[in-house]
Amino acid sequence: MSDKKIYLCGFMASGKTTVGKALSKKLNIDYVDTDELLVETYGLGIPAIFEKYGEDYFRDLEYDIAKKTANMKGGVVSTGGGMLTFDRNGEVLQKSGIIICLVRDFDSIYREIKSDKNRPLAQTKTKDELKEMYESRILKYQKYADYIVGNDGSVDDCVKKIMSIIDES
Numbered sequence: 024m025s026d027k028k029i030y031l032c033g034f035m036a037s038g039k040t041t042v043g044k045a046l047s048k049k050l051n052i053d054y055v056d057t058d059e060l061l062v063e064t065y066g067l068g069i070p071a072i073f074e075k076y077g078e079d080y081f082r083d084l085e086y087d088i089a090k091k092t093a094n095m096k097g098g099v100v101s102t103g104g105g106m107l108t109f110d111r112n113g114e115v116l117q118k119s120g121i122i123i124c125l126v127r128d129f130d131s132i133y134r135e136i137k138s139d140k141n142r143p144l145a146q147t148k149t150k151d152e153l154k155e156m157y158e159s160r161i162l163k164y165q166k167y168a169d170y171i172v173g174n175d176g177s178v179d180d181c182v183k184k185i186m187s188i189i190d191e192s
């Protein structure tokens with residue numbers, strides 16, 4: 024199998040982790056989530072990292088993890104919502120795989136994240152601030168995405184759409 028990865032990117036709660044796991048199962052290939060790998064590698068949860076060391080420190084760890092995934096064999100890699108907002112990460116991912124950006128309606132996203140303690144960035148922002156972040160980040164995702172896929176139907180529908188993209192690419 025090639026070393027090319029399928030990177031899933033997009034805003035918080037767009038479905039990167041859920042769809043990524045389902046996709047890797049369907050394709051019977053390896054799966055990694057950059058947030059899960061980061062927590063496993065550094066032995067600290069994401070809210071604790073933000074609280075103790077701040078966001079900049081988290082972003083440095085996230086960059087290290089991005090580089091780690093580039094050296095892995097082929098598979099599905101779900102990223103965190105901030106991954107593609109940094110060019111240094113976008114450049115690493117672009118070189119080592121196909122980048123698929125998941126897009127989900129803001130109201131569905133907001134319902135998922137508003138009270139989720141595992142997403143520290145969502146906890147400190149109002150709905151309007153999150154909407155603004157959602158809109159401005161889309162521009163950054165578009166800069167690196169090879170494909171943009173909607174996730175407003177079922178998880179299975181989204182997996183099917185990605186599988187047909189991969190078949191054709």
Ligand SMILES: Nc1ncnc2c1ncn2[C@@H]1O[C@H](COP(=O)(O)OP(=O)(O)O)[C@@H](O)[C@H]1O
Binds near residue numbers: 038174175177
């Ligand atoms: N297509 C979908 N339909 C219904 N719920 C979904 C769908 N995609 C994701 N979800 C749900 O949204 C939440 C956030 O998904 P998650 O995979 O953690 O997103 P991300 O990794 O992009 O932050 C989870 O509770 C997940 O079950």
Ligand SMILES: O=C(O)C1=C[C@@H](OP(=O)(O)O)[C@@H](O)[C@H](O)C1
Binds near residue numbers: 035058069105143
């Ligand atoms: O959007 C972001 O900046 C973040 C998204 C999170 O991942 P999910 O997109 O899986 O929620 C996680 O990496 C961290 O809380 C920061």
Ligand SMILES: [Mg+2]
Binds near residue numbers: 058
């Ligand atoms: Mg996730």
